[in-house]
Amino acid sequence: MSSSSSIDLSRYRSQFPALSMHQDDRPLIFFDNPGGTQVSAGVVEAMQRYLLTANANVHGPFLTSRRTDVVLAEAHGAMADLLNAPSPDEIVFGQNMTSLTFAIARSIGRELHAGDEIVVTALDHDANIAPWLALAERGVQVQCADFHPEDCTLDYVHLASLVNERTKLVAVGLASNAVGTINDLRRVVAMARAVGALVYVDAVQAAPHFPVDVQALGCDFLACSAYKFFGPHQGIVWGKREQLERLQAYKVRPAPNELPSKWETGTQSHEGQAGTLAAIEHIASIGRDHADRYANATRLLEGRRAELRAGMLAIRDYEQVLSRHFLACMHQLPALTLYGIADAQRVAERVPTFAVTLPGWTPQQLSAELAERGIATWAGHYYALTLVERLGQLPSGGMLRIGCAHYNTTAELDTLFAILQELNERGTMRAA
Numbered sequence: 464m465s466s467s468s469s470i471d472l473s474r475y476r477s478q479f480p481a482l483s484m485h486q487d488d489r490p491l492i493f494f495d496n497p498g499g500t501q502v503s504a505g506v507v508e509a510m511q512r513y514l515l516t517a518n519a520n521v522h523g524p525f526l527t528s529r530r531t532d533v534v535l536a537e538a539h540g541a542m543a544d545l546l547n548a549p550s551p552d553e554i555v556f557g558q559n560m561t562s563l564t565f566a567i568a569r570s571i572g573r574e575l576h577a578g579d580e581i582v583v584t585a586l587d588h589d590a591n592i593a594p595w596l597a598l599a600e601r602g603v604q605v606q607c608a609d610f611h612p613e614d615c616t617l618d619y620v621h622l623a624s625l626v627n628e629r630t631k632l633v634a635v636g637l638a639s640n641a642v643g644t645i646n647d648l649r650r651v652v653a654m655a656r657a658v659g660a661l662v663y664v665d666a667v668q669a670a671p672h673f674p675v676d677v678q679a680l681g682c683d684f685l686a687c688s689a690y691k692f693f694g695p696h697q698g699i700v701w702g703k704r705e706q707l708e709r710l711q712a713y714k715v716r717p718a719p720n721e722l723p724s725k726w727e728t729g730t731q732s733h734e735g736q737a738g739t740l741a742a743i744e745h746i747a748s749i750g751r752d753h754a755d756r757y758a759n760a761t762r763l764l765e766g767r768r769a770e771l772r773a774g775m776l777a778i779r780d781y782e783q784v785l786s787r788h789f790l791a792c793m794h795q796l797p798a799l800t801l802y803g804i805a806d807a808q809r810v811a812e813r814v815p816t817f818a819v820t821l822p823g824w825t826p827q828q829l830s831a832e833l834a835e836r837g838i839a840t841w842a843g844h845y846y847a848l849t850l851v852e853r854l855g856q857l858p859s860g861g862m863l864r865i866g867c868a869h870y871n872t873t874a875e876l877d878t879l880f881a882i883l884q885e886l887n888e889r890g891t892m893r894a895a
């Protein structure tokens with residue numbers, strides 16, 4: 464494989480109409496990607512095409528209904544390819560990751576008893592904590608694994624100390640939405656397997672940044688959201704067939720018992736699935752353009768699975784260029800505090816999501832100043848409530864989050880840092 468430093472994905476920017484918007488003659492810059500990415504024109508076209516030419520309920524005899532069945536089958540197939548899932552039947556679509564996780568947790572909870580334990584982590588978004596905490600009503604004990612505050616990596620020793628024969632499930636994120644840490648999932652899965660516990664993975668912040676392979680991870684469930692990987696607002700959960708078949712779903716009586724319908728309650732967002740399919744096609748097209756570069760890494764996969772893996776590897780490698788650039792810029796601004804991995808040698812252990820604070824400014828003030836200059840960021844805890852609390856940043860408004868996607872550029876980071884530099888000087892003057 465050639466060196467990752469030479470890869471540049473900026474040519475795909477033209478496929479994202481939002482990236483050509485301006486505010487007061489300045490091009491808009493999107494660094495709120497962990498909150499939600501922009502969509503490609505292909506996604507909008509696919510949603511429009513669905514609504515104009517195929518809009519119907521499923522399984523009817525007429526043309527638009529038959530077209531709907533085709534689109535939904537293709538969307539399940541594409542998601543299975545993206546996650547390298549064994550079968551499209553194991554892909555469940557739903558409103559969003561949070562709703563799907565509450566639904567699965569509630570069904571798992573049906574089988575748990577007082578004294579059973581669940582382990583969550585302090586690094587996670589609340590969507591992979593609160594649904595499990597809700598089972599405390601049934602007498603289930605929820606334990607929380609800590610992280611190392613100095614680099615925001617999971618404390619695997621603490622996690623191991625919490626996993627025991629009473630543990631029925633470990634809920635863990637693959638990548639943090641706040642500080643960007645990528646967790647060593649295989650290590651967590653091995654701990655859970657040793658005691659026969661299930662593993663529920665939140666991959667919402669992994670799916671936009673690197674290949675996610677449910678078979679390689681060895682987990683039981685994995686959830687993500689299409690609006691974080693260039694698609695529409697749409698949640699997805701993959702579950703191992705044996706778990707999805709065995710667990711009892713909360714559903715209406717006439718709804719089928721087969722997978723995945725059993726879990727896809729009510730009428731789905733068909734246009735959302737059409738858009739998700741197009742977002743996946745965008746990733747596959749990046750893969751086709753970089754097939755030679757990643758031929759070695761994809762040789763065991765076929766067709767679209769190989770293209771998607773190549774596409775996600777290209778995204779990962781380009782985003783590591785952005786991460787290294789971000790960390791290099793930080794050296795020019797020592798007043799900025801970064802929460803998370805700061806070592807440029809370790810960019811493979813993080814996604815390009817950075818949480819920072821700057822003396823003299825609250826995160827909300829910084830975000831507002833940047834917004835005035837056309838730069839989108841987020842300030843606060845971004846629902847990673849336990850993490851921000853643990854870092855002691857909650858009383859001061861959390862942190863400013865700067866999150867890159869594959870359509871961001873090093874030039875955009877330079878613009879951001881020039882403004883942060885100027886704000887730092889103003890902040891110092893205000894304090895003096």
Ligand SMILES: Cc1ncc(COP(=O)(O)O)c(C=O)c1O
Nearest residue numbers: 559560561588590640667668688
């Ligand atoms: C890591 C993580 N998990 C879960 C969620 C919730 O996803 P959804 O909005 O699809 O419910 C988010 C949303 O920001 C997230 O970043």
